Amino acid sequence: MWNRWLRNAERQPTQDAIIHWRVEGPPIRWTFSELMDAAEICAVNLMENGIMRGEVCALILRHHPWFYPLYLGCVRLGAIPAILAYPNPRLHPDKFRQGLIGMSQRSGLDWILTERDLEPVIQELAGGADNTIKGVHFPLEWDSRHTPGSETITKLNQMHNRISASDPLLLQHSSGTTGLQKPVMLSHLSVQEHIDRYAIALGLDHNDKIASWLPLYHDMGLIAAFHLPLALGIPSIQINPFEWVMAPSLLLDAVSKERATVSWLPNFALDMMADKIREEDLRDINLESWRMIVNCSEPVRYESHQKFRKRFQPYGLMPASLSTCYAMAETTFAVTQSTPETEPAVLAVDRTALSRGKVEISIDERNARICVSSGTPISGCDVRIVDDACRDLPEGMVGEFAIRSASMFDGYRNYPEKTAEVLRDGWYFSGDLGFKYGPDYFVVGRIKDIIIVAGNNIYPEDVEAAISAVSGVLPGRVVAFGQEQSELGTERLCVMVETELTDATGQKRLRMEILKAGMAIDVTIGSIYLVAPRFLIKSSAGKLSRQANKDRIGMIPDLLAQQGRTGL
């Protein structure tokens, strides 16, 4: 991968590689040659700090212009970068440390590269008996003008020359706590293969420019909005995700000023931008250059597309620029993609038939679900829709997506039992439900109970374990699930909790403690349903059933059903 970046720098040294966006002041521009020179310095610094080829480096850094050369520097050395989210202040430090220890035990985390602010939280981990962490470094304090001697360069080159295309390039971690993290290791070959094939599906060329606010610990941010443009030699604009959340118009500002052409967004972002951006912030905005806005990482909602088009067409948005993609880290990224600059196919299907696994075109608007196509398989990807017994289902029947990809991961790192659950005979069983109709694939639900809130995957097991420990909750008698929140274009995290408390004051206090327990693991609980002992029902396997209990919300006795948005 390094050599490919180097070729880009040789061919177009003065071309912008990364435009590091800032709210105040002009953006910081890394040209391809400047970026590679800086990455070389970072690689030398990494090596001189003891970091070796094949070692996993967790990068825990906020939006900073030196993040990019540092990441590239790891690759130059043959070390394996793993970008992790910088901890939110509400996340309890113990939970953050537990996550790192769990990650270390699973993936063999070797080094942590972070900011001085995290030193008190992290430093004690290094060298601990319960983890593999060898040391913590603060690379933003390293000498950015460091000139290495020839001996150092020779050693670096020797290390670099031992890297082969099948070696790991990067490590991504799914969300979830220790037991649930699924580390996905991707090779140089898989990522390059994917980039080339996906670029064709998107019709990318040298006139394109990517604009993104996506966090780089997320596969959509890392692969689509960072690796892809860098390898193709086209610029990307990187906006601070925390700033985008506070001012969603920043993306439009960047697209307009830089004449950006392509962005990836999770569905909720379309709603947020359409609903929350003030007219005052749209002065002088021109979106004519924005040829593709790829909706990905959350279920695609037709209403969100309609709302977004309506709001931004007056500012030059082309209706056909909204596009869709079905993607996952296990296949590097994209599996299907809709045709560029063409509105994705839309089907109105009968909800009742769909719940029984059949696709019937609806003529009754009131009982219709509008499904938006996620497009057709990209080159190198084969898709099957299968039933419980892995038999292929005909077109128009709902089943699980099984995928075979030229850029498939090799399995979860050091997690053979989890790998065996999802990877069989070269096919990845995604746990997502959908159907094929004509050439298009539609995603309509999930087999697994994962909850997706604003593009982030939340494992119900994590939430249930945290809530179960709250005093007043009957231990183990908690279920967590997602509920559609159509006004925000995403899901809301809900918990149903058994308690013996019946008085209003006690219940109010309990709700508060449940909210705090959620915050300590960095999740916002949207609704709390308190129920009496033995209300929750189990599945035939003897476990509390999330779906069956979710379906019983309407049966909660009035006395206990006083739930509000935050339940207070």
Next chain:
Amino acid sequence: MISAELKATILAAINLDDWEIDDDTVASQVPGWDSLTHVNVIAAVEERFGVLFGIPDVVALRKIGDLQRLLDSKLQHKGK
């Protein structure tokens, strides 16, 4: 010192009856104040007090005390 009016506006925007808020509280320490609702809180404060915050002002906010100071300065300018 966070004014009772600002506190009430924030809590109403995130549907919370009560929560201890002081100068050093950061948004993510308040239940329900997260990435999805942040813009609602800012919009609610703007509407309640009849002010308009600039984007650089909003992204520079680190804690609720910063929001109170920003609001106070806007109100002072408005009063002139």
